[in-house]
Amino acid sequence: MKRTLAALSLSTAILPAAALAQEQLSVVATTGMIADAARVVGGDLVDVQALMGPGVDPHAYRQTRSDIVATARADVVLWHGLYLEAQMEDFLQELSETNTVVAVAEALDPDTLIGSEDYADQFDPHVWMDPDLWAGVVQQVSVTLSEVHPDAADQFAANASAYADQIAALASYSEQVLMTVPEEARVLVTAHDAFNYFGAAYGFDVVGIQGISTESEAGLQRIGALVDLLVERDIGAVFVESSVSDRNIRALIEGAAAQGHEVIIGGELFSDAMGPDGSYEGTWIGMIDHNVTTIARALGGEVPEAGMQGALALN
Structure with a gap:
């Protein structure tokens, strides 16, 4: 049975993000890869929680009650999109009607994506396997954090730029060793x-x-x-x-x-x-x-x- 926000009882006591006095932005990310990008870009200005840890398959993952609470309380929720979190899509889309919820991989140019053989009109979501594509996702993370916390936009941009250099170095290393x-x-x-x-x-x-x-x-x-x-x-x-x-x-x-x-x-x-x-x-x-x-x-x-x-x- 699908859980929805409406199914939560009042005893859950979810508070809106604005009511939570926090020095850091509260960020919830679905996958570990997105959480890692948010930590690098956000630095000390963010507190990041990943819903899916090591060894967890995002294709089959379903939100838990604690996930619902965490995402509802967060200042921003970052998810991958491109049908990766297929079992969570309805929940995340519903949450986006009231909260800042962004599918960061869907900001990529569709012309750079590979079509899915399993699902009509869908793309292969595994873009983190190509550093050049992942750099675009990291940029979208920076844009999203800046929109939520505009006073820190320069810091987020600087962190994202420094990280882009590391991503480029990884892409170069990958090409060199794989050519051997x-x-x-x-x-x-x-x-x-x-x-x-x-x-x-x-x-x-x-x-x-x-x-x-x-x-x-x-x-x-x-x-x-x-x-x-x-x-x-x-x-x-x-x-x-x-x-x-x-x-x-x-x-x-x-x-x-x-x-x-x-x-x-x-x-x-x-x-x-x-x-x-x-x-x-x-x-x-x-x-x-x-x-x-x-x-x-x-x-x-x-x-x-x-x-x-x-x-x-x-x-």
């Missing part, structure tokens, strides 16, 4: 189609067992076709994802083995959620650094042992 992967090995097989923007940016063929949404099912015929692909193209590594079951990936490995072809798990990638809270991989830059470094190493590229900044956790 042999061309014939530039095939990325993952649990679901979260890496299409990555593939478009860096020239990789991307194959997801499930579609763009983890809610789609991978049938036996699909698994069989992908096993044949692994064998025919001599693909030696596939990747699991931190927020998606590894069941289908292991089925691929077993199917390839039955045909005499060895395939290993090249590593765990962060797809729809970042790494552990408080870790380097728990930031968007650390998340992408981890993915790029893991993919390049597993597929035969030359990469620094601990990634771009030497900060990756060594396994």
Whole structure:
């Protein structure tokens, strides 16, 4: 049953944001990636809460009662949009009628987006996999915070500009190390189609067992076709994802083995959620650094042992 704001009892005692005496802007973000952007851009002027933590799948996430309270009390709510938080859309759109609620990824130029094969008239939402696109989302975060707190607009803009430089450095690193992967090995097989923007940016063929949404099912015929692909193209590594079951990936490995072809798990990638809270991989830059470094190493590229900044956790 869908929860709506009207379903909340008076005992919840939700106060409007203006009635809460706070020195910082109260920001609620749906995903960890958006929360990270808000913290970087907002700095000490914001207090940010992420609804979805490490390992949480945003495609299937439904708001809890505590989420409803937190978002209703926040000065600003930042969500991704592009049908990523499909189960929360009705709630967030209803909340936007009375509160500042912004779908930050929907500010991107539609011409830069990839169409969804799962849903008509929708786009692939996984834009954080391309640093150039994510820079546009970060800019929208800055614009939104400035509109809510105009006195701090210059500070938000300065923080966003400095962060844009870091994003550009990450994009450059990613291109350099991924180019060292042999061309014939530039095939990325993952649990679901979260890496299409990555593939478009860096020239990789991307194959997801499930579609763009983890809610789609991978049938036996699909698994069989992908096993044949692994064998025919001599693909030696596939990747699991931190927020998606590894069941289908292991089925691929077993199917390839039955045909005499060895395939290993090249590593765990962060797809729809970042790494552990408080870790380097728990930031968007650390998340992408981890993915790029893991993919390049597993597929035969030359990469620094601990990634771009030497900060990756060594396994």
